Amino acid sequence: MRDGGWSDQVNALGGFIRAQRQMAKLSLREMASMTRVSNAYLSQVERGLHQPSLKVLHSIADALHLNTEQLLQQAGWGGGAGAGAAAANGRAEAAADEAPAGPCSVEEAVRAESRLTEEQKTALLGVYRSFLES
């Protein structure tokens, strides 16, 4: 469907990045070497000719010491659908129940699974916890 104001969003993002870069007194090439993204592509992104991927966006935010949320908001993540309960505080959820089945909780079992990488464990536990919050 109509993507509507894509170019506007992208342009806003690009302008934002360019402003931040100039404010940090960095040249395109300098920033390119920091982000390991080609200067050419950075130039195009800044002028709204391309939509950068997550990797690139992350690198840019990193190099400019920007808050990731800021960048994502500029990239068009304002309009969530949602019913969004804020909820999301990363901090511990208060009233966690006790371990259900005695000696081995899911958390412990996952952590103990040596065939999983750390990332996989984190992902799995993320799914698990999200299930408990409902």
Added chain:
Amino acid sequence: MRDGGWSDQVNALGGFIRAQRQMAKLSLREMASMTRVSNAYLSQVERGLHQPSLKVLHSIADALHLNTEQLLQQAGWGGGAGAGAAAANGRAEAAADEAPAGPCSVEEAVRAESRLTEEQKTALLGVYRSFLES
């Protein structure tokens, strides 16, 4: 190429999406029509064969009523700005390990978790098994 854990990340993201989709009792095609992303591509994303773009991620989060932060975290945005050491997870990582085949397997632990519904258990184990197949 130090991509190292990259495929893990993507896989984690895919597994997370698949779990959420199954929990919402959606088929690939249903979700495809909601997100206006082809079922084919969704299938590939869920199995970690491709890294979805911002647009697609946004659509997915939207269709599944997920908090954007959750998804982005799964997509590899845990780290945040450069200087900081990583690891912001709530729980400290215990030194536990070992005993994959012992009495305390992930499968058993999940099955014994009384706070999960049957569908949730199925979804969780689906993610888990998909991680083991590599």
Added chain:
DNA sequence: CAGCTTTGATTGACATACTTAACGCCGCTG
């Protein structure tokens, strides 16, 4: 059993992200 529908997966074509190698412009130093 044949048929219909729905599921997830694959293939091939296309669009877009991204890279490398140029280009033209401006400020400098000799």
Added chain:
DNA sequence: CAGCGGCGTTAAGTATGTCAATCAAAGCTG
């Protein structure tokens, strides 16, 4: 002036995201 070195931009190529069409397998209906 020529020549260097930085700047942003452009051009052409490669890699990858994305789609439409199609597939085999599984569940129903008669």
